[in-house]
Every structure is written in C-alpha cells, then in structure tokens.
Amino acid sequence: MTGERVLSVVTPIFEPQPDYLMQAYESLAGQEMPAGWAWEWVVQEDGRTGEVGRLLPPDPRVRVGMGRPHGGVGQTRNMALARSRGELVKAFDGDDVMGAGCLARDIRVLTDGVADNEAGAVQWTTSRALDLLPDGSTVASEHDPEPGRLEPGFVADYWRTHGYRLPVHGVTLCMRRQLLVALGGWMGVRGSDDTGLLVAASVVAPGYFHGEVGLYYRKWPGQVTAQAAHTEAGEWTARMRLIEERGEALREVWR
Numbered sequence: 597m598t599g600e601r602v603l604s605v606v607t608p609i610f611e612p613q614p615d616y617l618m619q620a621y622e623s624l625a626g627q628e629m630p631a632g633w634a635w636e637w638v639v640q641e642d643g644r645t646g647e648v649g650r651l652l653p654p655d656p657r658v659r660v661g662m663g664r665p666h667g668g669v670g671q672t673r674n675m676a677l678a679r680s681r682g683e684l685v686k687a688f689d690g691d692d693v694m695g696a697g698c699l700a701r702d703i704r705v706l707t708d709g710v711a712d713n714e715a716g717a718v719q720w721t722t723s724r725a726l727d728l729l730p731d732g733s734t735v736a737s738e739h740d741p742e743p744g745r746l747e748p749g750f751v752a753d754y755w756r757t758h759g760y761r762l763p764v765h766g767v768t769l770c771m772r773r774q775l776l777v778a779l780g781g782w783m784g785v786r787g788s789d790d791t792g793l794l795v796a797a798s799v800v801a802p803g804y805f806h807g808e809v810g811l812y813y814r815k816w817p818g819q820v821t822a823q824a825a826h827t828e829a830g831e832w833t834a835r836m837r838l839i840e841e842r843g844e845a846l847r848e849v850w851r
Contacts, residue, residue: 600634601707603699603770604682608672609690610642614651616691616814621652623694623812630703639690640676642667648690669820670789674781686770687782687790691819693812698723702770705804718745719775719801722794723810725765730816739763743807751798752843755791760836766790768811775801783842785835787820792835795843800850 605624609617624637637658641648643665652658663675677685684706688694702721726734741750741763754763767790775797783792797803 600632602682603629603633603635603684603686603703604677604680604773605635605637605686605688605699606673606676606680607637607639607688607690608642608669608676609639609648610669610672611818612641612648612651613691613818616816617648617651619693620688620690621655621658624688625655626696627694627699628697630700633703635699636680636682637688638676638680640672640679642669642672668784668786668789670782670784670786670792673789677776677781683773684770685773685776687767688811689767691814691816692767693728693814695723695809695811697808698768698806698810699770701806701808701810705806706770706772716802718804720769720771720794720797720803721806722746722764722766722770722803723768723806724808725768725811725813726809728812728814734812737765740807741805743805746798746803746805748802749799749847751803752795752847755795756840762791762794764794764805765811765813766794767813769794769797771797779846783839785838786831788835788839792839792842795839796846799843799847 627635629635635657639648639658639660641662644662649660652660661679686702705718705721724740726736728734739761751763769790779793779796782789785792
C-alpha cells in the first residue's frame with residue numbers, strides 16, 4: 597500500500613463462524629477501489645485462540661490481532677481501531693456481507709473535492725442495509741431516509757422520537773479518522789456501541805446516506821443482538837439513557 601491512501605475496515609470477532617467469515621472476506625476482496633486508494637482489513641479477535649488467523653486466507657491486506665477475552669464488541673472494535681492506519685475508518689462485522697461498490701462510494705463522498713478542515717464538510721457516511729435471512733432472502737428497513745446529506749442532529753433526533761430506532765444502520769458507518777478518535781471510538785456499552793457512536797457523530801457533524809445497498813446484515817441465532825440479554829429491559833433502558841445523555845452533552849459543548 598506504499599504511496600496509497602488507506603481506508604481501514606475494522607471488524608471484531610468472537611467465536612468466528614467459518615462460512616460467514618469467508619463470505620465477509622470475499623465481499624470485501626471484491627470491492628473496486630478508486631485510483632490511489634487501498635483498503636486494509638483490521639480484524640480483532642476478542643480472545644487469544646488464533647482461530648481467526650487460521651480461517652482467513654493469506655492476504656497482505658488482512659491484519660489479524662488478538663486481545664484479552666470477553667472485552668465485548670465495542671472494546672474489540674476500538675482495539676482494531678488502535679491497530680489501523682487509515683484516514684477513513686469503516687465498521688464491518690465478520691458475519692455480514694458488504695455490498696458491491698460500498699467502499700468507493702464512501703471514499704467519493706468523504707474526499708472528492710473536499711478539504712479535511714472545511715467547515716460543514718461531510719464527516720461520516722452510512723448506507724442502505726438489508727437484513728439477510730437464513731433462507732437467503734432479504735428484508736429492507738422501513739426507516740431509511742432519503743439519500744443524500746444528513747444535517748447535524750437529524751439521526752439523533754429521529755432515534756429519540758422513534759422509540760430509539762435509528763433511521764440508518766450503525767454497522768454501515770464510515771468516518772473520518774479524526775472525528776472518530778475525537779469521539780473516543782465506539783461507545784463502551786454492550787450491544788449498542790455502534791448506536792452510541794453514530795448518535796454522537798450525528799450531533800456534531802453532517803453525514804451522508806447512500807441509497808445503494810452497502811450491507812447485507814445477517815440475521816442468525818448466534819448474533820449478539822439476537823440474545824435475550826440484548827433487550828433485557830433494565831439494561832436496555834440504561835444504555836439508551838446514557839447514549840441520549842452523551843449526545844445531548846455533545847450537542848451543547850460542540851456548537
């Protein structure tokens with residue numbers, strides 16, 4: 597990647613599913629990058645089994661790391677972020693499938709003709725996501741906004757007034773590294789780390805929504821969000837309250 601600009605795709609892994617992980621890799625390997633750009637896949641295992649490195653094919657663009665077990669998704673994503681090198685950073689889970697052309701679209705919106713320090717420049721992007729069901733069929737979200745620029749506050753306000761449902765999918769997020777680091781990376785709340793980051797980013801900077809499919813979000817019994825603990829009322833309410841409070845605090849101090 598000498599001389600090329602880098603987009604880092606960061607992925608947390610715990611107890612990898614071989615078939616799903618390979619499909620994730622293949623969808624990433626098939627991405628066509630703009631001239632002068634390269635991707636790296638920074639995969640972080642939540643644990644030290646080494647299984648992820650054994651499953652993935654040899655590819656110099658793939659960098660696998662290990663860490664202390666049971667850190668949770670948010671902490672594992674942040675360890676991948678710490679090991680990454682890209683000026684742009686994109687979330688991606690190891691059981692999902694990336695849509696064709698996704699990285700090129702993210703790069704185009706975040707960099708084409710826009711200086712990094714320009715006031716009002718788009719700082720993050722999201723994409724249309726389809727739920728990928730076990731039978732191979734897909735289901736679209738009813739919450740997608742119109743494609744295009746998302747002004748500061750739109751995502752957070754929608755989330756708060758629609759039962760804490762995001763209008764865009766947090767695992768499709770791609771962000772300028774400087775903003776991502778300034779916000780502290782992914783939020784340290786179990787199961788809602790991506791929501792916490794997206795809400796925070798949305799109140800301090802404009803974003804963009806791609807109408808093209810950028811992610812096939814696999815629905816299967818082993819995923820974190822399918823577990824009963826994810827929706828346990830007391831913990832869920834506390835998570836949402838903290839995410840909302842953080843967003844409101846940022847809205848006040850960032851303006």
